[in-house]
Amino acid sequence: MPELPEVETIRRILRERIVGETIQGVDLSLPRLIRTPSEIEEFRQILTGLTFQDVTRRGKYLLFHLSPFLLISHLRMEGKYSLHPMDDPVEKHTHLIFRLTSGKELRYQDVRQFGTFDLIPEGEIERIPGLARLGIEPLTPAFTLDAFKELLMLPSKRSIKAFLLDQKKVAGLGNIYADEALFHAGIDPERPIRDLTAEEIEKLYTSIEDVIQKGIQAGGATVRTYRNSDGEMGYFQLQISVYGREGKPCPSCGSPIVKKVVAGRGTHYCPGCQK
């Protein structure tokens, strides 16, 4: 479910609400979610008594700073967080609850149970390859046009769609934002990266920044991630041009949006606008 803008939205809300909170206890009903440490009891014991110092993000990973430990959370397809008073009824698909000393509870729900948690000492990020090997972080000074060009300067037949989904190149793009960025850049998802012109690469670079920026401004594309007793927050509909719009008219030229499998993923594009 969540791509960079959604995770960033969750991060901002959680940071606001849980920094300074101390974990009083941990209820875990689906041990499978915990990858590290391998002993579930260890996971519980370490966390109990630790205080949230900060919540940060890298790519699609959420990082809970619980000095001297780091709790790394990946939401995969459907992971969600919500904050509740402890006497709120526990909703379906809640697998992990952090009981906080204030009486509130941070709850993790995940219908498909794909999410992962890694609890490691700070500074041992190398133990989590998916996180350690992430590529450039968009919207940071490191994500320059030159750096992006550099990544694409390979004589590779790899499709640009596969490239954009590769977290080791640019971190945080998923299927929606990849399709949207390619649409705004006017590039066919199947184009081999070696064939892209300097002009197209520049267009794509700008489009990536744009869609991510707008996604964050919209509070995440489609997330229903965060709820509290006030009702729902973080649910806004981003302006989507192609994703999930198969057969509907292209907002630019009106021809029907086509869906096909590229790089193993459902891919939406406008044959009229994307060459």
Place this chain on the structure above:
DNA sequence: CGTGTCACCTGACAGC
């Protein structure tokens, strides 16, 4: 290094 396929799960939806 690359690609495609499968697996991990549940639920929504289309078609019969």
Place this chain on the structure above:
DNA sequence: TGCTGTCAGGTGACAC
């Protein structure tokens, strides 16, 4: 109503 098949915003393991 209820069955079956397909699909889903992610990633990692695997064979080739």
